[in-house]
Amino acid sequence: MTLRDKTAGEPPRSWVRAVLYDETIRGWVFQGLVLLGLILFAMWVIHNTAANLRAANIPFGFDFLHMRAGFDISQKPIDYTLDSSHAQAFKVGLLNTIIVSVLGIVFATIIGFIVGISRLSSNWLLARAATVYVETLRNIPLLLQLLFWYKAVLSVLPGPRQGYMLPFSTNLSNRGLTMPRPIVGESFDVVMWTIVVAVGIAWALARWARRRQAATGRPFPIFRASLGIVIGVPLVVFLGLGAPLSFEIPELKGFNFVGGMVVHPELIAMLLGISLYTASFIAETVRAGILAVSSGQTEAAESLGLRNRQTMRLIVVPQAMRVIIPPLTSQYLNLTKNSSLALAIGYPDLVAVFAGSTLNITGHAIEVIAITMAVYLALSLITAALMNWFNARVALVER
Amino acid sequence: MSRIETDTVFVRRDFLEPEAPPPSLGGFPGWARKHLFSSPLNIAISLAMLLLLAWMLPPLIRWLFVDAVWTGSNREACLPKDGERVGACWAFINAKLAQFTFGSYPADQRWRPSLVMVSFFIGLAWVAIPKMPRRREATWLMLTAFPVATFWLLYGGLGLPIVETSNWGGLLVTLVVAITGIVASLPLGILLALGRRSKLPFIKIVSVVFIEVWRGVPLITVLFMASVMLPLFLPTGVNFDKLLRALIGVALFTGAYMAETIRGGLQAIPKGQYEGAASLGLGYWQSMRLIILPQALKIVIPGIVNSFISLFKDTSLVMIIGLYDLLGSIQRNFSDANWSTPSIAPTGLIFAAAVFWVFCFSMSRYSMYMERKLNTGRKR
Numbered sequence: 001m002t003l004r005d006k007t008a009g010e011p012p013r014s015w016v017r018a019v020l021y022d023e024t025i026r027g028w029v030f031q032g033l034v035l036l037g038l039i040l041f042a043m044w045v046i047h048n049t050a051a052n053l054r055a056a057n058i059p060f061g062f063d064f065l066h067m068r069a070g071f072d073i074s075q076k077p078i079d080y081t082l083d084s085s086h087a088q089a090f091k092v093g094l095l096n097t098i099i100v101s102v103l104g105i106v107f108a109t110i111i112g113f114i115v116g117i118s119r120l121s122s123n124w125l126l127a128r129a130a131t132v133y134v135e136t137l138r139n140i141p142l143l144l145q146l147l148f149w150y151k152a153v154l155s156v157l158p159g160p161r162q163g164y165m166l167p168f169s170t171n172l173s174n175r176g177l178t179m180p181r182p183i184v185g186e187s188f189d190v191v192m193w194t195i196v197v198a199v200g201i202a203w204a205l206a207r208w209a210r211r212r213q214a215a216t217g218r219p220f221p222i223f224r225a226s227l228g229i230v231i232g233v234p235l236v237v238f239l240g241l242g243a244p245l246s247f248e249i250p251e252l253k254g255f256n257f258v259g260g261m262v263v264h265p266e267l268i269a270m271l272l273g274i275s276l277y278t279a280s281f282i283a284e285t286v287r288a289g290i291l292a293v294s295s296g297q298t299e300a301a302e303s304l305g306l307r308n309r310q311t312m313r314l315i316v317v318p319q320a321m322r323v324i325i326p327p328l329t330s331q332y333l334n335l336t337k338n339s340s341l342a343l344a345i346g347y348p349d350l351v352a353v354f355a356g357s358t359l360n361i362t363g364h365a366i367e368v369i370a371i372t373m374a375v376y377l378a379l380s381l382i383t384a385a386l387m388n389w390f391n392a393r394v395a396l397v398e399r
Numbered sequence: 400m401s402r403i404e405t406d407t408v409f410v411r412r413d414f415l416e417p418e419a420p421p422p423s424l425g426g427f428p429g430w431a432r433k434h435l436f437s438s439p440l441n442i443a444i445s446l447a448m449l450l451l452l453a454w455m456l457p458p459l460i461r462w463l464f465v466d467a468v469w470t471g472s473n474r475e476a477c478l479p480k481d482g483e484r485v486g487a488c489w490a491f492i493n494a495k496l497a498q499f500t501f502g503s504y505p506a507d508q509r510w511r512p513s514l515v516m517v518s519f520f521i522g523l524a525w526v527a528i529p530k531m532p533r534r535r536e537a538t539w540l541m542l543t544a545f546p547v548a549t550f551w552l553l554y555g556g557l558g559l560p561i562v563e564t565s566n567w568g569g570l571l572v573t574l575v576v577a578i579t580g581i582v583a584s585l586p587l588g589i590l591l592a593l594g595r596r597s598k599l600p601f602i603k604i605v606s607v608v609f610i611e612v613w614r615g616v617p618l619i620t621v622l623f624m625a626s627v628m629l630p631l632f633l634p635t636g637v638n639f640d641k642l643l644r645a646l647i648g649v650a651l652f653t654g655a656y657m658a659e660t661i662r663g664g665l666q667a668i669p670k671g672q673y674e675g676a677a678s679l680g681l682g683y684w685q686s687m688r689l690i691i692l693p694q695a696l697k698i699v700i701p702g703i704v705n706s707f708i709s710l711f712k713d714t715s716l717v718m719i720i721g722l723y724d725l726l727g728s729i730q731r732n733f734s735d736a737n738w739s740t741p742s743i744a745p746t747g748l749i750f751a752a753a754v755f756w757v758f759c760f761s762m763s764r765y766s767m768y769m770e771r772k773l774n775t776g777r778k779r
Contacts, residue, residue: 156744343619
């Protein structure tokens with residue numbers, strides 16, 4: 001019995017088969033087909049769009065941005081009148097989006113961390129209350145919560161005359177939160193510069209303290225010292241210059257307040273809704289982050305003789321932050337994107353002003369939606385890039 | 400005298416029963432001491448929480464139940480009469496319940512959406528509960544025959560009178576948008592996830608761009624796009640349904656999120672599975688279909704349920720482009736002159752919140768249950 005040639009049973013390989021079954025060639029052909037399909041689809045869409053625009057008599061282009069907007073916006077952080085251009089309206093909308101997002105992120109982070117840590121508290125009542133908070137708020141749509149704060153809470157508040165008087169001449173009524181407006185004196189920028197300098201000094205001090213502790217092991221109460229410098233020094237300068245800051249107190253005249261600063265109910269509803277909602281997600285992130293630090297770490301810290309506070313600050317928090325930061329970032333992004341729900345309660349954010357009013361007036365649907373989407377996309381990509389950089393910095397360095 | 404008599408030595412032969420803890424540590428006092436009053440800080444927190452509860456709960460319960468109006472046929476019932484306090488206006492919900500469930504679906508045809516909803520929940524329970532027999536067949540039925548039957552029942556034709564989608568509303572639209580969104584986004588998500596992990600550079604780029612663009616923009620702009628731009632993209636004269644446009648937007652948006660969820664599952668499959676499939680001589684699609692995807696999809700069931708929860712909450716956004724889902728139809732009724740009283744807005748919104756909460760909370764519990772169940776089998 002002879003050994004049979006293994007390949008004897010197979011038909012001879014022709015070059016056609018070799019080409020047909022070649023993985024690389026197949027891959028390129030497949031990709032070419034997909035590309036061709038995409039191009040054909042894009043051409044079809046562009047052709048249809050051009051025809052539709054011609055039929056509707058709307059020329060494609062961005063000239064409309066310079067046309068007179070002709071609508072008013074209730075909250076204007078920069079100059080804006082009925083005669084301003086759509087480009088100016090866009091800027092106002094974008095600024096309003098940024099205002100609500102930044103404030104929302106600050107509040108949501110504070111509330112989220114408090115609730116997240118509370119859920120792990122040994123105090124039964126506190127832990128239960130935090131759980132109820134999280135499980136209630138995150139299972140109800142944000143839009144509904146916004147409508148609730150706006151329609152069911154803020155708009156049934158009494159009018160300015162019967163509004164709630166809060167400390168510091170602040171008044172809460174159905175017109176919003178009226179509060180004193182700071183009026184900056186001439187030498188106030190000196191105080192601002194002092195703050196910058198103080199922060200610089202505190203930073204240098206922190207560096208020095210870290211080096212000294214690494215070299216000699218002697219700790220330095222850096223937190224209290226920096227706090228003293230950052231608050232104390234500008235305060236001394238501020239008082240030394242004769243307190244160049246005064247407040248315009250709002251006064252009740254007729255049926256409304258005159259003077260002062262008003263936070264519109266729309267913004268209050270947005271902030272309440274968006275921060276309380278996002279806080280419920282941040283709380284879960286924080287809880288998961290703290291739980292991710294194994295108990296061995298805490299025990300090891302205790303056996304090194306660290307106090308409770310030191311264990312938290314030096315061992316648990318740095319490791320927990322590593323776990324917390326990536327999901328926290330996506331929560332921040334979600335909050336920014338969710339701020340577009342402002343449209344539903346009439347807060348003039350980017351979507352409400354630009355994709356709402358401007359789109360309705362000019363009819364330039366494609367350009368307006370494309371710009372709006374591009375803004376959010378850019379915000380997302382920038383945040384993602386920043387966070388990836390930060391993440392790489394705090395990532396575990398494995399040896 | 401000095402000798403110890405051996406027969407008096409005491410040797411214990413069995414264990415002592417553990418003594419009861421001191422009264423201060425057992426029972427409720429002990430529990431309270433440990434969990435509520437263990438330190439000055441804890442005492443302060445507990446007292447603050449108790450005060451908060453005492454301040455919040457009684458008015459809330461009063462408003463929701465004690466002072467609430469349960470029956471009535473118009474706004475008169477819910478108006479405060481001579482100094483009397485009036486709480487929630489449940490009579491409003493009661494009168495409008497059919498509208499909140501079906502929208503303006505013709506009253507004599509409402510058995511159709513009812514039938515669809517009941518059979519959907521039965522089918523869902525069948526597919527979702529692991530111990531049910533013939534789950535595989537039920538799943539296929541739910542994915543193939545059920546959608547066709549649903550379309551026929553809801554829309555009409557073939558002997559049933561046609562009900563235009565503009566008449567659909569309430570919980571019906573919420574469920575239709577959420578379920579169509581999740582079902583349509585699954586295949587899209589699988590393709591995109593495979594594309595993102597593909598070795599072919601162009602396919603990978605296309606998938607990454609698609610996923611990141613949809614994930615980077617808010618759903619509301621996607622819905623805007625679907626409602627104003629989609630008609631422009633199609634040949635002149637082709638005009639399709641508003642609900643369908645919203646559904647396309649939702650499906651594309653959810654598809655991108657689904658792709659990332661499924662990608663997580665694909666990454667969790669050990670490399671040996673891919674290599675094993677290759678060594679059996681399976682091609683790419685065969686190994687994906689037979690080896691990788693069945694395992695990957697099983698791992699990501701909790702993730703898919705979580706996407707479904709966020710989609711379910713997000714359906715409320717269709718209100719903004721003029722569809723009347725549950726929240727939209729409740730909101731629309733705030734301006735009903737027959738019922739307009741100060742208490743209907745809070746009542747309606749709390750009712751909607753309760754409905755959404757029941758759905759989302761039970762789904763999140765199911766997701767946690769599946770997570771525990773799936774965790775036992777596979778540990779990476």
